[in-house]
Amino acid sequence: MAKVIQWQGDDTYDQEVVGESHYQDALRKLRGDERRKYTTARLVCESNNPFDDQAVRVEIGGKTIGHLSREDARSHRVLLRKARQGGAIVELPAVIATGERGVSGVYLSVTEDDLAAMMSAKPVSTGMRLTDRVLIGLVIVLACVGITLMVVGFGSAGSGGVQPTPTMGKLSDYLTRVP
Secondary structure, three states: OOOEEEOOOOOOOOEEOEOHHHHHHHHHHHHOOOOEEEEEEEEEEEOOOOOOOOEEEEEEOOEEEEEOOHHHHHHHHHHHHHOOOOOOEEEEEEEEEEOOOOOEEEEEOOOHHHHHHHHHOOOOOOOOOHHHHHHHHHHHHHHHHHHHHHHHHOOOOOOOOOOOOOOOOOHHHHHHHOO
16 A cells, blocks of 8 residues: 655645546536535556656545646655655645536646645655665675675785785686685
8 A cells, every 4th residue: 555645735725636527427426516625635657657657646435526737746656756655645734615507627736835845755665675675785795895804815824923915906817826
């Protein structure tokens, strides 16, 4: 299950949703007799969308009611990646507004504070990131190589002490010269 991020929004509903014309029946059921229905929407990354693998679906009450525009969907996904929240679901305030002809549109409330809070949030994963694991592995390998070179490269038993070896160049060159 994807992590759910709560955005607070404010009294401005200026983020448009596109494609609502295809979901008028669902919107009618969701708003009932109200001309303005204030509710909560979900933004869900929809990578398996047959028309756009970068789509972001907008849901209200578990029903699809539209999508973010292509441009907004890509910006949303970039924001999630930068915040290390890729694939997370965002819940935010929404309004279903119905015009004189009975056609409904959906508008979302997004604030800079919501975006800033998400960018300053800690990553979802509490474990080590892959890059951290790779760096730790590299340090361990280099330490082992260094210890091996010290053991092989400095004098032998009974030599009267540790003798530094001259610089040998590449490790592969050194290994071909040492029996």
